[in-house]
Amino acid sequence: MKNGTFDETGQKIFEKIDASIYSTASKASKVVASEIANLIRARNQTGQNTVLGLATGSTPLQVYSELVRLHEEEGLSFKRVITFNLDEYYPMHPEEIQSYVRFMNENLFDKIDIPQKNIHIPDGTIPKEKVYEYCKEYERKIDEAGGLDIQILGIGRTGHIGFNEPGSLAKTRTRLVTLDEITRSDAAAAFYGEERVPRQAITMGVGTILKAKKIYLMAWGEPKAKVIKKSLEGEVTEQIPATFLQNHENTKVILDEAAASELTRRKTPWLVGPCDWDEKMIKKAVTWLSLTVEKPILKLTDEDYNQHGMSDILIEFGPAYNMNIHIFNKVQHTITGWPGGKPNADDTNRPERKEPHPKRVLVFSPHPADDVVSMGGTLMRLVEHGHEVHVVYQTSGNIAVYDDEALRYADFISHQSRDSEEKNLFKNLSASVAAKEPGDLDSPEMLKLKSNIRKVEARSACRYCGIPEERIRFLEMPFYETGRVRKSGLSKKDLDLVRDSIQNVKPHQIFAAGDLSDPHGTHRICLEAVQKVLKEMKDKDWMDDCYIWLYRGIWQDIEVSDIDMAVPLSPGERLKKRKAIFKHTSQKDQPKYPGTVSNEFWMVADEKTIKNAKDYDRLGLAEYDSIEGFSRWKI
Structure with a gap:
């Protein structure tokens, strides 16, 4: 039509x-x-x-x-x-x-x-x-x-x-x-x-x-x-x-x-026609209205609601004054400096429970670096507050290491080692790179070195954040290990690896990547694996006491209305987070990464957390330097 x-x-x-x-x-x-x-x-x-x-x-x-x-x-x-x-x-x-x-x-x-x-x-x-x-x-x-x-x-x-x-x-x-x-x-x-x-x-x-x-x-x-x-x-x-x-x-x-998410009927359905006004939809509409008319939530008027297709809210729930206070409080209650819950405090209006304390926390990172890029400030805050934090890197991330970076590591190994095989590593890999045509797979030796580079960097970043090595796990999920940009589908072994990681920790909190726009689709597959396993395990006794939080990093913004837990960072904490990202040296100062992100990871991470803080400020909330936002996923 x-x-x-x-x-x-x-x-x-x-x-x-x-x-x-x-x-x-x-x-x-x-x-x-x-x-x-x-x-x-x-x-x-x-x-x-x-x-x-x-x-x-x-x-x-x-x-x-x-x-x-x-x-x-x-x-x-x-x-x-x-x-x-x-x-x-x-x-x-x-x-x-x-x-x-x-x-x-x-x-x-x-x-x-x-x-x-x-x-x-x-x-x-x-x-x-x-x-x-x-x-x-x-x-x-x-x-x-x-x-x-x-x-x-x-x-x-x-x-x-x-x-x-x-x-x-x-x-x-x-x-x-x-x-x-x-x-x-x-x-x-x-x-x-x-x-x-x-x-x-x-x-x-x-x-x-x-x-x-x-x-x-x-x-x-x-x-x-x-x-x-x-x-x-x-x-x-x-x-x-x-x-x-x-x-x-x-x-x-x-x-x-996901592809339909910007359509008016999905993003702002109240502009299309009558809506089913539940709490989630009302929060989405009111925060959108506040940002659109550039007024703090508490200054919105009946006229603002009526002129933007939201008169139904006032008819059903009362005047703008009452609705403004209600939504302002809901947004304010998402803010916490205690992402693991604050002990000995009233947690009625906090996003996380005060008990148990300390908590066992399991962070899933699709690639090495996604953890610190997306939630580095929160990660360090959880450690600082005494929680038992475990990090699981789901894939090796080896295809994101450029050949010249791998050869630099190989050169160092060859000149430091007395082992005959390692002494020839640089020579062998240099020859394989020289013979490789665009599109050819890396040799197994090169893929192993690239995987090890990412592991060394991840361990270094974890040490900086205060996470001991015994709480770090590298799954190297098979779906990823094709050596190519295109990945395989999830297998039983992939799911078994994720299941074992969860079962071993029996966490009170799980953090997983919810930004599904990375150009190779790895984040989407990794989240699918986590969610599939959690649905299977939902009847476990300890799952009743487990909250699941989804973070977003550089590939996708998080809307204010989707934030269920907002963790403010000070300028100093944002700088510490940046230093943790810098531990991933193979990902720094590289040519433009394929996809929609043209700046370096730390720069985009800064931009997105600063934007979150500015959005909260525009809504009339306290002004912070930056905010890491999380949405809660319920099985």
Whole structure:
């Protein structure tokens, strides 16, 4: 529908493209795969072909996985399916690790019964002088096949669809394009350095995409939330090519909760229509109102509420004066200098219990460094208050160590050791690095050294924070240990490692990473493992006395309304936290990290905790230097 969509009650809302939101990317992917499979089955029964436009990248992976399952377990046949892929880097040999030919073969085509002649992927080896004619022929083949029945799309942070970057026009067809710098930056991890990312690509045009009979645009995770909001709720503009989909008669946007988080119906639903006003929603609305109108909570008026779609609150709960006091107190009660609970104090309005004291505290850190980057001040405060703090590093983090940094350590070891094997370490690793092509796996020897570097740094940071070595554990969860950016799924061994860590400590508090936007998805998988195990263990006696706190670090902000425990830091404590982060020397002063974070970790950590403090100040609370915020997760 061009001019808007409707929610479950039929009320018109802000979105200009039909969008469905699912709890997880996995569930959403199965829906898309089912729609594709239904069309294929119907066409197969009548002897007709199905023409699919396919995408690459992480977004459609679970769709392809489900289609493969349907083929293997339910006999879905692809013999009458014709495919056209959206794009390919240029130049690009089909056997290169980053090639979309290789991607499609490994994730779909090699696992189904599609005839090779039915597969069409832009050729990244065509001589440049022949590219124009090649692209015209690609368009002709799509038309000859009867046009695209279904086109599946992902979306880039610039709002690109295919490789149609900002500035692309609605009538464009398949062509050679120059890639945006943000697109190349986002691809840097796959190419092992931004300098190796091709500057051009062959892509279907916006016009080619819009000719498809049905389009599914899929997006997963918080990093896509802002561009999804612009694409669905903003004006049509060539600066965000995905907005052209607003003019397509049969486009469906498929989102997980995280990608939908910035949509008006999710972020500020009271602007859309009537809400179910529970305590959580009221806190979210009132803090939003305070920050939006730039007034402290206690100065909000009835008129402020009425002008911002929140009159229902006043009708149901009374005048602004009463509501302001209620929410101000709720926000104020999140603030504590005692993250483990304050002994011998009234804990009625405190986020943590005073008893038992001291507590056994278990901190899960997805990578070495996430603990001190995200909650270093709180970590040191817990130690200072006498709690028994344990830190578990879930993965080795070895792929985040650059080769030259590893060689520096190897050089030191070789010149200090008398062991013959260690004396040759630098020489052997230098030779393996020199022989390595971009995309090649590190040798086992190099991966082990990189893992050890991260362990040494983590132990050093823990010592600085006052955590003894016997309370540090490195799980090296198998899902991570692929040697590549792309990780495996969770296995039984992964879950067993997490389970053992929890069972051994029987903690009164668990801290885990809740920022799910890290570019490689490791935080999301690590949290999934912790939550799965905790759900299994919820009936254990000691679990009745265990609070679970989620922290966020550099990849994702935490909204004030989501903070259940705010731990203020003094300028001196923030400096100590920074020094703890500096112990991770292999992560400091490095080239830009792949993803949305361009500054060093300590700088972003500072920015986010200072922002939290400023938000509390703007709400009319006490003014602090910085605040680490935590949300409580209940099983």
